[in-house]
Amino acid sequence: MGEAKLKLAKREEMLLSCAGVQTMAGRVQVRWESESAATPMGQLAYFIEFLNLTGLWSRWLESAPLSYASPNAPSKAEVLGTWLLSVLSGHRRYAHVTGIRCDGVNPGLLGMDKVISEDALRNALKRIPQGPGCAWLDGHLSDSVSALLNAAWILDIDTTIKPLYGHQEGALIGYNPKKPGRPSHAYHTYLMAGLRLVLGVEVCAGNEHTAKHAQPGLLKVLDELPAENKPKLVRGDNAFGCDAMMTALEQRGQPYLFKLKLSKNVKRHIVSVFRQSGWTDAGQGWEGKDGALALKGWEKNRRVVVLRRPLTGEIAVAGEADGQQLLAFVEADRKAGKGITGYEYAVLVTNTDYEIVSLGQLYRDRADAENAFDELKNQWGWGGFTTHDLHRCQLAARAVALIYNWWSLFVRLANPEARREAITSRPWLMSSVGRRTEHAGQTTITLTGLHAHFEKARAALIRTLTP
Numbered sequence: 001m002g003e004a005k006l007k008l009a010k011r012e013e014m015l016l017s018c019a020g021v022q023t024m025a026g027r028v029q030v031r032w033e034s035e036s037a038a039t040p041m042g043q044l045a046y047f048i049e050f051l052n053l054t055g056l057w058s059r060w061l062e063s064a065p066l067s068y069a070s071p072n073a074p075s076k077a078e079v080l081g082t083w084l085l086s087v088l089s090g091h092r093r094y095a096h097v098t099g100i101r102c103d104g105v106n107p108g109l110l111g112m113d114k115v116i117s118e119d120a121l122r123n124a125l126k127r128i129p130q131g132p133g134c135a136w137l138d139g140h141l142s143d144s145v146s147a148l149l150n151a152a153w154i155l156d157i158d159t160t161i162k163p164l165y166g167h168q169e170g171a172l173i174g175y176n177p178k179k180p181g182r183p184s185h186a187y188h189t190y191l192m193a194g195l196r197l198v199l200g201v202e203v204c205a206g207n208e209h210t211a212k213h214a215q216p217g218l219l220k221v222l223d224e225l226p227a228e229n230k231p232k233l234v235r236g237d238n239a240f241g242c243d244a245m246m247t248a249l250e251q252r253g254q255p256y257l258f259k260l261k262l263s264k265n266v267k268r269h270i271v272s273v274f275r276q277s278g279w280t281d282a283g284q285g286w287e288g289k290d291g292a293l294a295l296k297g298w299e300k301n302r303r304v305v306v307l308r309r310p311l312t313g314e315i316a317v318a319g320e321a322d323g324q325q326l327l328a329f330v331e332a333d334r335k336a337g338k339g340i341t342g343y344e345y346a347v348l349v350t351n352t353d354y355e356i357v358s359l360g361q362l363y364r365d366r367a368d369a370e371n372a373f374d375e376l377k378n379q380w381g382w383g384g385f386t387t388h389d390l391h392r393c394q395l396a397a398r399a400v401a402l403i404y405n406w407w408s409l410f411v412r413l414a415n416p417e418a419r420r421e422a423i424t425s426r427p428w429l430m431s432s433v434g435r436r437t438e439h440a441g442q443t444t445i446t447l448t449g450l451h452a453h454f455e456k457a458r459a460a461l462i463r464t465l466t467p
Contacts, residue, residue, distance in 0.1 A: 037104035042434020042447045044088070046461040048109045050410050057110070060140055060402075065132040066124060074116045079124040081110040086121075087403045090426065092384030094118040105436045105445060122387065130391045137398035138200060142224065144405040145197045149229035154193040154362075156369035157218055157236040159186055159209055160376075162383035169390040170205035185390075187383060187397060188214035189373065190221050193235070193365070196372035196419065197408060198401035203394045211240045219248060233257055233352070235366055241349050243298045250351060257362055260304065260347040265295050270345055273306055282360035285309045290356060293349075304349050305359055311342035371421075379422040380404055414460040428457050 018031045051057035061076050068074075085106060086097050097118040107115050116124070128136075162185045163178065164171040171183035184206035190199045202217040222230060234249060234256040241258035249256045260266050273289045282288035286309045294301040348359055376382035382404075385396035404422075411425045420428070433448040451457060 034102065035104075037436035039103045039105035039434045039436075040432075041085075041089070041103070041106060041430050042432040042445060043430050043457065043461060044106050045109055045434070045445055046414075046464055047088075047407070047410050047430070048106070050413070050464060051406065056140075056144075056406060059143075063136055063139070064128075065136055066128050068127075074120055074124065075113070077111045078107075078114060078116050079121065081107060081112040082116045082121055083125075083399060084110070084403060085115065087381055087400055088407065088426070088430065090379065090381070090422070092381045094122050094385060094387075097121060105434050108436075122392070125387075125392045125395055126389075128395060130394070133391070133395050134398065137395065137402060141198060141200060141398060141402050141405065144402060144409070145192055145195075145199060146229070148192070148195060148197070149225065152232045153195075154233045154235055154365075155199065155218075155221070155231040156191045156193045156366060157189070157214060157234065157240060158191070158369065158373050159188050159214060159239060160373060160383065161186060161206070161209065162386075164206070164386065166386070166388070168386060168388055168393070170203075170393075172206040174205075174207035175209045176206070185383070185386075185393065186213065188217050189376075189401075190218055191369055191372055193369050195408070195412075196369070196375075197405050198376075201397045201401050203390065203397050205390075211236075211242045211245045214240070215245055215248060218245075219252075222252060222254060230254065233362065235362070235369075237366070243295075246302065246349070246351070247299060255350070255352045257348060257350045257352065257359065259363065260295075260349050262345070262347065263295070266293070266347055269293050269304065270306055270347070279308075280356050282307050283357050284360075284364065286360050288356035288360060302349050303351065304347055305356055307346045307348065307356075307360055308343040311344050375421045375423075376400070376404060410464070414464050427451055428453060429461060432457075 018029055020027050020029050048057075061080060064076050064080060066076055066079060082097060082100075085100050085103065086094075089096070089100055091097065091099070095118050097115070101115045101117070103115060107113070161174075161176050161178070163176060163182045164184055165182075168183075168185075170185055173181060173183055174186065176182050176184050186204045186206060186209040188202045188204060190201070191197070192199055200217055200221045202214070204213050218234070222234075232255060234254055236256075236258050238259040238261045241260045246256060246258070262270075269291065273291055276289065279287040279289050286307045288308075289306045291304050291306065292301045293304045346363075348363055350359060352359070354362070381400045382397070385400075386393055387396075407422070407425070408419075411420055411429060414429060415425075428451055432450055432454070435446045435448075437444050437446065449455075449457070
């Protein structure tokens with residue numbers, strides 16, 4: 001009698017979960033299931049194989065400084081697996097973890113029994129000690145790029161400002177171009193140019209956004225690299241062309257290329273070379289003039305290169321997106337009332353002996369690094385997963401950078417012809433309906449493609465399989 005009632009209850013539940021909806025194609029029945037082994041990220045199985053065969057996942061798991069005393073606590077795999085799946089899904093807040101808790105396929109592939117809740121994830125990260133936790137993630141960040149540093153490469157340094165709206169630790173008012181007066185955090189990032197891989201990141205209070213706050217992290221990255229793996233050039237914008245930064249790099253014999261702010265003395269130098277001869281081609285419409293300069297506070301003269309290009313119209317001053325002012329001089333034949341030519345200027349400082357045309361192109365190439373910073377900020381959880389304490393913000397920034405590196409390497413393995421940003425690579429190589437079935441001891445995941453280039457995605461993912 002009890003079994004009959006149970007069957008009847010299940011039948012009633014099934015009937016209640018099946019409802020009709022009226023659509024443009026007519027009336028259709030919609031059935032809800034909460035226990036099916038399905039996932040919207042079916043193609044992620046290939047990425048999980050990549051993590052497994054390279055040992056990246058197992059090493060990350062084994063070295064995590066996380067431990068529990070309670071037998072009811074989640075395992076390391078459940079904590080880190082939830083974190084991994086959330087970051088790969090493009091989440092920016094711990095609350096977004098709820099959106100993947102019913103994934104019935106990928107958690108099992110990662111050795112997890114379940115996806116833990118947002119509160120369990122927050123509490124787990126709180127248990128990781130600050131020093132060992134940062135060292136753990138920094139070590140894996142270094143390992144993710146170490147095999148690629150044998151070739152010549154450039155290190156780009158940049159600072160990203162993350163506005164904050166709560167009462168977080170380190171939420172102080174500093175430089176904030178988008179929301180002046182709003183408390184923020186400053187993310188000092190060290191990037192491998194070209195491949196767009198992150199070597200390190202430091203999260204600081206909002207008023208610690210200057211070069212002197214980015215310098216310790218940069219020197220730590222450089223000092224930990226073997227001599228044969230050091231970058232051929234350290235490159236940064238006008239925030240980093242200060243004496244302390246350049247002196248520290250010169251003491252290490254490290255070449256650098258920075259842009260200078262157009263301060264009063266820099267403008268005087270531009271005036272002094274403006275009508276001199278010897279301007280040479282610097283590429284893409286620019287021309288350059290070599291010189292030497294010792295600004296106030298500098299310990300010595302340094303090589304500077306003034307770059308200029310003509311502007312159309314009578315523009316005397318222009319502005320960049322970051323608020324930096326561009327100086328423009330005007331040449332004019334006032335009697336004739338014509339021949340007006342404005343110039344846009346940029347001044348670079350370097351300790352290299354590269355030709356002017358090479359230096360101009362090297363700095364213009366920094367725009368590609370800006371694309372990487374933009375991708376991290378807008379397409380990944382960069383600056384997200386914010387908590388009241390700064391410690392977990394440090395861990396979250398490093399974890400997002402690490403998972404970003406892993407995914408970037410995997411995507412280049414699947415598609416070596418070109419680099420794809422997350423906004424295109426995730427739907428293409430990750431998103432499809434996956435349903436898991438088991439029969440005769442064999443587990444099968446059936447994928448139903450959602451992307452128009454599903455066949456190309458299949459060919460790319462099969463390319464990643466080991467022979």
